Structure formats: structure tokens, C-alpha cells
Amino acid sequence: MRYWLMKSEPADCAIDDLVALPNHTVGWFGVRNYQARNFMRDLMQVGDLAFFYHSSCPHPGIAGVVRICRKAYPDPTQFDPASRYYDSKSQPEAPRWLQVDVKLVRKTRLLELAELRAAPELANMRVLARGNRLSITPVTLDEWRFITGTMMGLEGHEFQ
DNA sequence: GCCAACGTTGGC
DNA sequence: GCCAACGTTGGC
Numbered sequence: 001m002r003y004w005l006m007k008s009e010p011a012d013c014a015i016d017d018l019v020a021l022p023n024h025t026v027g028w029f030g031v032r033n034y035q036a037r038n039f040m041r042d043l044m045q046v047g048d049l050a051f052f053y054h055s056s057c058p059h060p061g062i063a064g065v066v067r068i069c070r071k072a073y074p075d076p077t078q079f080d081p082a083s084r085y086y087d088s089k090s091q092p093e094a095p096r097w098l099q100v101d102v103k104l105v106r107k108t109r110l111l112e113l114a115e116l117r118a119a120p121e122l123a124n125m126r127v128l129a130r131g132n133r134l135s136i137t138p139v140t141l142d143e144w145r146f147i148t149g150t151m152m153g154l155e156g157h158e159f160q
Numbered sequence: 161g162c163c164a165a166c167g168t169t170g171g172c
Numbered sequence: 173g174c175c176a177a178c179g180t181t182g183g184c
Contacts, residue, residue: 007170032168033179056170113171131177133169167180172173 002043003139004050005127006066006102015052015063015107024104025069029077030085032097036136040072040100043138049159050102051139051147053127054110061112062147065159070101105159108152121146 006028008014018024031037045068052064074095077085090096116122126137139147149155 009170035179060171133178135169162184164183165181167178169177169179170175172175 002045002048003141003144004039004044004048004068005053005062005137005139006050007053007055007127007135009056010054011057014054015104018052018064018066018102018104019107025101027075027101028099029075031075031099031135032085032087033133033135036134037098039136039138040098044068044072044100046071049105049144052102052104055135059110059112061110061116062108063110064107065105065148066102067105067159068100069103072098072100075099108154111147111151115151116147119146119151121150 008028012030013026018026028040031040048068050066050068051062052066054060054063074092075085075097077083078087078090078095078097079092080086081088085097087096116125117128122128122143125139125143126132126134127139148157148159
């Protein structure tokens with residue numbers, strides 16, 4: 001059981017899009033970085049929990065909690081010439097890019113990036129590291145508990 | 161395998 | 173739009 005932070009551009013998929021979707025489930029398409037892909041391929045398991053993070057937008061920050069509900073499989077957008085995530089070098093018989101499915105656990109208040117940066121308890125959080133460009137980063141249990149508990153007021157909440 | 165050039169990310 | 177940081181590409 002691991003914890004993650006996953007960045008999504010609200011223009012692609014915002015937390016409210018996930019709220020509105022049937023089953024509140026979406027494929028995490030568009031990852032085009034090998035390290036992030038390898039996290040999904042090698043370490044992510046069904047049942048892992050993740051913060052849903054809004055990036056490249058006016059108010060970047062954590063907007064919700066999701067659960068991994070399907071293990072890594074080929075990202076269909078890599079084969080779609082109309083997609084901004086199309087990759088002409090990826091072949092269907094040897095897909096280069098993968099996605100997992102995530103299911104909304106709960107929408108939370110927006111925990112803005114500035115607020116995360118201001119917390120000494122999160123000084124070593126991977127996503128906050130200088131120069132970090134990974135769209136998927138591991139979160140430690142301590143960081144998870146601090147954010148869901150102290151920052152979100154969800155002490156003792158069972159994320160089923 | 162090196163590394164310069166180029167591209168991308170993402171906050172500001 | 174800027175730009176720091178870092179990933180990727182491709183010639184050698």
C-alpha cells in the first residue's frame with residue numbers, strides 16, 4: 001500500500017469532472033515521462049491512494065483524494081493522432097505509455113501550493129523539491145497523515 | 161557514452 | 173510571457 005500525488009491540468013481533467021463522471025472513475029492518460037510511467041508500471045497497485053493535484057492553473061494545489069482502481073495498461077491517447085498526447089513512435093504491439101484508472105474517494109477543500117510550501121512538516125515532500133518536474137510523485141505515510149489530518153481535518157478518517 | 165542543443169514543465 | 177530546472181535527442 002503506497003501513497004502518491006498525481007498532477008492533472010484542470011483543462012484536461014479537473015476534480016469536478018471526476019465528480020461528474022459515471023463511477024467517478026477516469027483513466028490517467030497523458031503521462032509522457034519515463035520515471036512517472038515506471039512508478040505506475042512498477043510500484044502502483046490497486047488500492048493505493050493518491051492526492052489529486054491541480055497544476056498549470058491559477059490555483060495549483062491538492063483538490064481531492066483518489067484510489068488506484070486498475071493497474072497500468074496502455075494509454076490510448078498515444079495512438080490517437082488527434083490527441084495532444086499522440087506519440088507517432090509508439091507502436092500498438094509495443095506501447096510506450098501506460099495509464100492507471102483512478103476512482104474519486106472524496107473531493108477536499110483546495111490545499112494550495114503556497115500552503116503546502118509553508119508547512120515545515122512537508123519540507124522534504126518530493127513534489128515540492130526544487131526543480132521537480134515529475135507529474136507523479138510518492139508521498140510518505142507521515143506526509144499523507146499530516147495533510148489529510150492536520151491540514152484537511154480528516155483525522156481518523158478511513159479512506160475506504 | 162558524451163554532451164550541446166533543444167524541448168517541456170509549471171509556478172510566477 | 174518569463175525562466176529555472178531538467179529531460180530528451182542526436183551527432184560524434
